[in-house]
Amino acid sequence: MQPASKHTNIAMGIDIHFVTIPPSPAPIPIPHPFIGMIFDPMDYIPVIGTNVYVNNQKRANAGTMATLGTIKHFPLGAGFYPATMPLIDHEGLHFFGSKTVEVDSSYFSVASYNMMTCSCIGIPLGSPNMYTPTTTTIPIPAGPPVIVGGPQVPDLMGVVMKLAMLGGLKFLMKFGGKTFKKLAKKLKKGCNCPS
Numbered sequence: 001m002q003p004a005s006k007h008t009n010i011a012m013g014i015d016i017h018f019v020t021i022p023p024s025p026a027p028i029p030i031p032h033p034f035i036g037m038i039f040d041p042m043d044y045i046p047v048i049g050t051n052v053y054v055n056n057q058k059r060a061n062a063g064t065m066a067t068l069g070t071i072k073h074f075p076l077g078a079g080f081y082p083a084t085m086p087l088i089d090h091e092g093l094h095f096f097g098s099k100t101v102e103v104d105s106s107y108f109s110v111a112s113y114n115m116m117t118c119s120c121i122g123i124p125l126g127s128p129n130m131y132t133p134t135t136t137t138i139p140i141p142a143g144p145p146v147i148v149g150g151p152q153v154p155d156l157m158g159v160v161m162k163l164a165m166l167g168g169l170k171f172l173m174k175f176g177g178k179t180f181k182k183l184a185k186k187l188k189k190g191c192n193c194p195s
Contacts, residue, residue, distance in 0.1 A: 002110035003139045004146040005060035006053075009038045009111055011092060013135025015119045018084045019077030027081035032073050034092065034117045034135050040065040042165070052103050055143035061106040062097035062155030063162030066115055066135070073118075084120045089129040092117030095159055096133075100150030106158035110148045111139030116159075125163060 013034045018027035042065075043049045043058045052059040068090045073080075080088060095116040097107020116123070116131035125131050 001147045001149045002112060004054045004148045005038065005064075005094065005109040005111045005113075005137055005139070006055065006057040006142075007038050007040070007043070007060060007064075008057055009060065009140055010138040011036045011038060011066040011115055011117070011135050012138060013092075013115070013117055015073070015117050015134065016121050016132065017073060017075070017088060018081040018120045019075050020079055020081055021077045027084065028077065029121065030076050032076055034068060035070075036066050036068040036092070038064060038066045038094075038137060042162075042169075048165075050104050054146045057142065059103050060094055060109050060137075061103045062094050062109055062158035063106055064094045064109065065162075066092040066094075066117070066137075068092075086129075088120070089118035089131075092131070092135055093125075093159060093162065095131075095154055096152045097155045097158065098148045098150040099153045101148050106161075107153070107155040108148050110152060111137045113137065113152055125159060 011034065014031045015034050016029050017032050019030050021028055038060050050058055072090050073088060092115045094109040096113050097109045099107065101108040113136065114133040115135045115137060116125065116133050117135040119130050119132040119134070122130040122132035
């Protein structure tokens, strides 16, 4: 039994990214620190977000994202190797959850368990991004303890559903943006507004 994971818990770990170090043109794998917090904007959207709280914070289950504190990694070298730039996602996600406790149709994650974070070497969860379980979460006490029992197992379905939803949202934003621009152009043309 371990404390439940929630938003604003600290995520600390190491990611492996390829950098260039002059004069060598070859990529060199260098560990980069991942220091961030669990924060998934999707959980705050009405209807599709969560309504489960742990000590007045949104819950974190398998598939909940973690954001890097600096928003993007800083290369520890001359720069990131250009061929591996699309692999750097600058985020992580809960991958493990309790087999016996489900929240919002996914396994409930516990604090102090490994998270998957972006790496240039690892498991390809999202195309072309790769992840490795080299980050752990540090619970921040904010009230009475909420304990989650049961064995921690990977929740592949929860993570796949989360990544599919993010891919669908990216498509909608791209399609919606183009549609909005066309609509704005037609409205502007129809009102005889000055440019």
